[in-house]
Structures are given as C-alpha cells and as structure tokens.
Amino acid sequence: MGDKDRNSVFIGEKPFMNxxxxxxxxxxxxxxxxxxxxxxxxxISRAVDVAEVARKRFLENxxxxxxxxxxxxxxxxxxxxxxxxxxxxxxxxxxxx
Amino acid sequence: MGDKDRNSVFIGEKPFMNxxxxxxxxxxxxxxxxxxxxxxxxxISRAVDVAEVARKRFLENxxxxxxxxxxxxxxxxxxxxxxxxxxxxxxxxxxxx
Numbered sequence: 001m002g003d004k005d006r007n008s009v010f011i012g013e014k015p016f017m018n019x020x021x022x023x024x025x026x027x028x029x030x031x032x033x034x035x036x037x038x039x040x041x042x043x044i045s046r047a048v049d050v051a052e053v054a055r056k057r058f059l060e061n062x063x064x065x066x067x068x069x070x071x072x073x074x075x076x077x078x079x080x081x082x083x084x085x086x087x088x089x090x091x092x093x094x095x096x097x
Numbered sequence: 098m099g100d101k102d103r104n105s106v107f108i109g110e111k112p113f114m115n116x117x118x119x120x121x122x123x124x125x126x127x128x129x130x131x132x133x134x135x136x137x138x139x140x141i142s143r144a145v146d147v148a149e150v151a152r153k154r155f156l157e158n159x160x161x162x163x164x165x166x167x168x169x170x171x172x173x174x175x176x177x178x179x180x181x182x183x184x185x186x187x188x189x190x191x192x193x194x
Contacts, residue, residue: 045141057181068167070145086142
C-alpha cells in the first residue's frame with residue numbers, strides 16, 4: 001500500500017460519522033499531514049459533507065482544503081449502454097503554522 | 098444581475114440535460130469565457146456530472162476546470178436542530194489557445 005492509499009478515505013454506504021472519524025484520526029492519531037477523501041457517483045455529495053464536517057467541526061483552524069479534483073470514467077453497462085461515472089478527490093492538509 | 102450571476106448555472110431537480118445545455122450554451126451562444134456551476138446538498142454529485150458531461154462530451158478540448166470551491170452553511174431547522182448544508186462551485190473556463 002503506497003503512502004497515498006494509506007492517507008485516503010473512500011466514501012460509501014457506511015454511517016456518516018465513520019468517515020468523519022476516519023479523516024479526523026488520520027490527522028490526529030496517525031499524524032498525517034494530508035488526507036485525501038475520495039468518492040464516486042452519488043457519494044460525491046457525501047464526500048463534500050465529510051470534508052466540511054471534519055474540517056469545520058472537528059479540526060477547526062488546523063486543516064485546509066488543499067486541492068479538489070474531479071473526473072469521470074466511461075464504461076459499458078451490463079445492458080450495453082455507455083455510462084459515465086464521475087468522481088472527486090478532496091485533499092485536506094494541515095495548515096502551516 | 099452581476100457578471101458572476103449571469104455566468105452561473107444552479108443545479109436542481111430539472112432534467113439533467115437542461116443543465117448541460119445551459120453550460121454549453123453559455124460558452125457557445127453567449128460567448129462566456131467562464132461558467133460557474135453551483136449546487137448545494139444532494140445536488141453536488143449532479144453538479145460534478147454536469148461539469149464532466151459538458152466538458153468531455155460537448156466542449157471537448159476547449160474547456161478546463163479552472164477552480165473548485167467547497168463550503169457549508171450551518172442553520173437551524175424548523176425542529177430546532179443545527180443542520181449543515183454543503184455547497185460546491187465548479188468554475189469551467191475556456192482554454193487559452
């Protein structure tokens with residue numbers, strides 16, 4: 001597992017606070033200087049919620065949004081249709097003191 | 098209405114392609130150099146979809162993601178609970194030739 005994967009939190013169906021705690025603990029317990037929140041499709045909204053709650057409610061004034069990337073992949077569904085699925089990567093980073 | 102509002106597309110419940118067409122026409126018919134796609138809450142995922150389809154399927158190679166901002170507002174719900182709603186602003190801009 002590379003450094004990047006270790007610092008990533010993938011957003012899915014689990015309870016919302018699991019992801020928030022995951023992000024906060026990366027910074028606090030594990031001492032990461034950066035955490036990347038990743039999501040696809042309908043979970044993109046949730047990724048933004050996780051980033052906002054983590055940074056404003058739990059890590060207030062210590063973490064910034066460093067970078068946001070969006071993208072998408074096109075692939076063929078079982079029914080033979082072309083489907084495009086979007087994704088997002090939100091990088092939070094410790095503020096320089 | 099300021100320049101910024103004129104170039105903004107707010108994502109909501111309307112059919113998906115309405116928003117894609119709105120973005121594409123801002124660049125083509127109205128000659129804007131920048132369009133800002135805005136959304137709140139659950140529509141954030143949709144905003145990313147609109148940006149991706151507009152730029153990859155319809156405006157291929159002519160428009161880039163210039164900037165992405167996320168934020169959130171906290172307010173009191175009717176039931177007296179504190180609610181946080183996230184938002185996103187995706188700025189697409191014409192590539193410099």
